[in-house]
Structures are given as structure tokens and as C-alpha cells.
Amino acid sequence: MPDAEKPTDLLRRMREHVDRGDPHLDPVIYDEVRRLAHGLMRKERSSHTLQATALVHEAYARLIDSEQALPEDRAHFLALVARAMRRILVDHARGRQAAKRGGDWQRVMLADLPEDGGARALDLVALDQALAELADYDETKALIVELRFFAGMSVKDVAVVLGCGETFVRTEWYVARAWLKSRLPE
Template structure:
């Protein structure tokens, strides 16, 4: 019943109910903490806490006017994208700090994946988005949101076999892009 109540809160949020928005975020906060914790686990030299990442992400989500959130999975996908942006911004800020020259890594909960250099991964994702935005979104949901194939299927409206195939394509493309980064300069 709690899941159904959360879904209704999210629908009400989408219709402008700020009380429903606050209650939905409160209900989903433990899940956001799990996602953030997974993102931050074993990062090299990270000064960002799970609490900081979740709060920064929620703050950015609250600034979105009329977010189109179709349910819990859509919210998790949105939170995943926002957490990615927060982590990338944090990594960029660290890289400009002359006293620290640590690369920031992303450790996924996906077996056989990661850790990845976050700056290199973000660069590859920007390139992938230019080629196929839907593939980039799958990577974002899987890596940054820790979403399962069925959850990605729910958000995208695709069948699970389609998500699996597209996920394989995205992983293969990313592996190549990560091993052949673009030269800057």
C-alpha cells in the first residue's frame, strides 16, 4: 500500500501539490540515500557525503518547474540524472583545485562494471547523447541510478529484451569511447 500511496503523491506533485511533493520526497529519501551511497562508495579522495549528494540533488529537483514525473521509477531516473550532474560538477570543482589532483571515480552496483573515471565517463556520455540520447539515458539510469533492467523498461516504455539489447549496445559503445577519449586542445 505504501508504494501505491507514493505513486499517488508523485501524481499529485505533478499537478502542482507541493505538500504531496514534500511527502513523496520524504518517502523516497531512503532510496535516494541508497543510490547516493552506491555512487560514492570507494571514490578516490571524495569529500562529498551521501547526505550532501542527496540534498544537492533534491535541491536541484525542487528548482525544476512542473517536472514531468510519471511515478517512482521516473523520479528515480530524474534523481539519477541530477546526481550525475552533481557528481560531475563536484569532480570538476575538485580538478580545478590546484591542491588536489585526484581523479574522481564512479563505482557502479552493476557486476563487472567500474570503477570509472567520472570526468572521462561524463565526456563519453556527452558524446553518446549527441549520437543517441536514449542510449545515454539508459547508461545514466543504470550507472547513476542503479536502476534494474525492469525499472528502465518501466520508465522508457520498452520491453525488457529491448532494454537489454540497447544496454549491450550502450555498454559496448561506452567501452570503446572510454578507451579512446577525444583529445582536448
């Protein structure tokens, strides 16, 4: 995490950007989104990062969507990015599952899309539902989980972003995690 030396600048930019209704991309905001997405997609052991250009564009577009509330601080901004990412990925997973169930996937042209195994280590749609339920009870806990999972942050990062103690975040995280684990089918 870069330290939050210039959050206000970032937020001001974003506000101005949305106010202007500027369709042009703001490189700073874009980069922040891109950085988050890439941090998310980096494998632990290798430094390999997917470029994920389309995903980043999509997340950016959702973030800049003027219907959306403007971020008040950096934490809020990051939460919005994580939220956008969560929406995209869960929507995608949902679509994928629907397609699989529908079985309507005939073999036609250009049959060499990269292999997408389909099976995930964890069902994102179920996770999303459990997370929605948790958010209904306790938004902070849900936010921490969201930042952990959909923005790829460590407990320490989350503490920095939310501006609270690491111990607090860790405890909240453990509670939220145990809760989610107990709510998800094995």
C-alpha cells in the first residue's frame, strides 16, 4: 500500500471528474483501480500479473458511474473499487453458472477460447450472498471482508485504509471469517 499522503487529491480529482461528466479517463484514478485489480490478480509466488485491461476498464466505468455516491475519503474510495470489483466478478460467476446449467453452450466457431475450468476453489455467488447477509448485520465486518477479498488487501493494509488499529481489524476479520465459514456450504 502506498501511504495515504494524497488521498484528498485523489478524491478531488474523482469528484471533479464526475462533476465534469468527463468521458475521458483520469489516469490517476484509473491507475488506482488498475493497481488494485493487479494486486488482486497477482499470484503469491510468481510475480506474474494478468493485464486484466478489460476488467480494469469495467471497474473504472462502474466507479465513475455518476449514479454512484462520491467517495468521502480514501477508505471509501477503495471500498467503492472493491465493491465494483465484487459486483463484476459475482455477476460474471453468476452468468457463467447459469450458462453451465442451461447447457445451451453449443460448440460453434472459434472453438479455442482459453480453457476456463469452471470449478472454483470457492463459490463466489454463495460468498456474495453470505457477505450480503453479513453486511445487513454489520457493515464494518462486511467491508473488511470485501477489502480483503476483492481488493486483495492484508489485515495491515485494511487497518491503514480504515484508519483503525490492526488488532481491531484482525479481531473483526476473525469474527467475520468464522461467520462466513459457518454460513458457506463445505
